[in-house]
Amino acid sequence: QVQLVQSGAEMKKPGASEKVSCKASGFTFIDYYLHWVRQAPGQGLEWMGWINPNSGGTNYAQKFQGRVTMTRDTSISTAYMELRRLRSDDTAVYYCARGRYTSSPFKVWGQGTMITVSS
Amino acid sequence: QSALTQPASVSGSPGQSITISCTGTSSDVSFYNYVSWYQQHPGRAPKLIISEVSNRPSGVSNRFSGSKSGDTASLTISGLQAEDEADYYCSSFTSSTSWVFGGGTRVTVL
Numbered sequence: 001q002v003q004l005v006q007s008g009a010e011m012k013k014p015g016a017s018e019k020v021s022c023k024a025s026g027f028t029f030i031d032y033y034l035h036w037v038r039q040a041p042g043q044g045l046e047w048m049g050w051i052n053p054n055s056g057g058t059n060y061a062q063k064f065q066g067r068v069t070m071t072r073d074t075s076i077s078t079a080y081m082e083l084r085r086l087r088s089d090d091t092a093v094y095y096c097a098r099g100r101y102t103s104s105p106f107k108v109w110g111q112g113t114m115i116t117v118s119s
Numbered sequence: 120q121s122a123l124t125q126p127a128s129v130s131g132s133p134g135q136s137i138t139i140s141c142t143g144t145s146s147d148v149s150f151y152n153y154v155s156w157y158q159q160h161p162g163r164a165p166k167l168i169i170s171e172v173s174n175r176p177s178g179v180s181n182r183f184s185g186s187k188s189g190d191t192a193s194l195t196i197s198g199l200q201a202e203d204e205a206d207y208y209c210s211s212f213t214s215s216t217s218w219v220f221g222g223g224t225r226v227t228v229l
Contacts, residue, residue, distance in 0.1 A: 035218065037165075044122070044223040045157070045165065045208050059216055062120065095164060103212045105155035105170040112164055 002026035004034075004096050004110035011116045012086050019082040020113045022096035029077035030054040033099045035106060036070065036081045038092040048094075050102060051079055059102070086117045123148065123209055123221035130227040136197040139224045141209030142190055147219055149190040153212035156185055156194045159223075160205045169194060196226070204228045 007021040022034060036048040049060035051070040058070050064083070072079045079096060094113045097106035124142040131137040141148065141156075148154055154172045157165035167176055169185040172192060182197045192211070196203055209221040 045210075045220040047210070047218040047220060061217060102216050103151070103153045105167050106165075107167050107176065109164040
C-alpha cells in the first residue's frame with residue numbers, strides 16, 4: 001500500500017546536524033512532491049519546504065533557508081531532510097508528506113520522527 | 120509568511136454544529152482555492168479531511184464541509200460526535216509556491 005516510512009527518533013546536541021529519511025513505497029516516487037512539516041511539542045504544524053523528486057528542485061520556507069537541505073535518492077525511493085546548527089527550539093516531530101503537485105494537499109503522511117535537541 | 124489565524128479552541132455538544140474560521144491574506148487564502156483542512160488526534164499524524172476549499176477525500180465523513188469567502192476559509196463539523204474531538208489545522212498554498220498552516224484549533228465535545 002501507499003506509505004511513507006521515516007527514520008527513527010534521535011537526540012542531538014545544540015549545534016549538531018540531523019538528517020531524517022523518508023522512504024516511499026506503493027507509488028511512483030518521482031511522480032509526487034515531498035514536503036516536510038514539523039510540530040514542536042504542544043504546538044502547531046509548520047511547513048518547512050518541498051522537494052521535487054524528479055528534478056531535485058526545492059523550495060524552502062524562508063525561516064529555514066540556509067539551514068535546511070532537502071535531497072532525494074531515486075534509486076531507493078527515499079527523500080531526506082537535513083537541518084543544521086540545531087537549537088533547542090528545533091525539538092519537534094518532523095513529518096514528510098506527499099502531494100501530487102506543489103499546490104496539491106498532503107494526502108499521505110509519514111509516521112513522524114521525533115528529534116530532541118538538548119545539551 | 121505568517122501563519123493563518125484560527126481560534127485556539129471551539130467546543131460544542133454532541134449533535135451540534137461548529138465552525139472553525141481560518142483567516143489569511145491576499146497572498147494565500149484569497150489568492151487561490153487551494154485551502155486544505157487537517158484533523159490530528161494526539162500522537163497521530165495529521166489526516167486530510169478537506170482539500171481545495173470544499174472537497175472531501177474518499178472516506179471522510181460528509182459531516183465535514185468547507186467553504187471560503189475572501190481571505191477567510193471555514194470548516195464546519197455538523198452532528199458533532201465524540202470522535203471529532205481533535206486538533207484541526209487549515210493550510211493554504213501561497214503565491215510563492217509554498218504552504219502555510221494555521222495555528223490550529225482544539226475542538227472539544229462537551
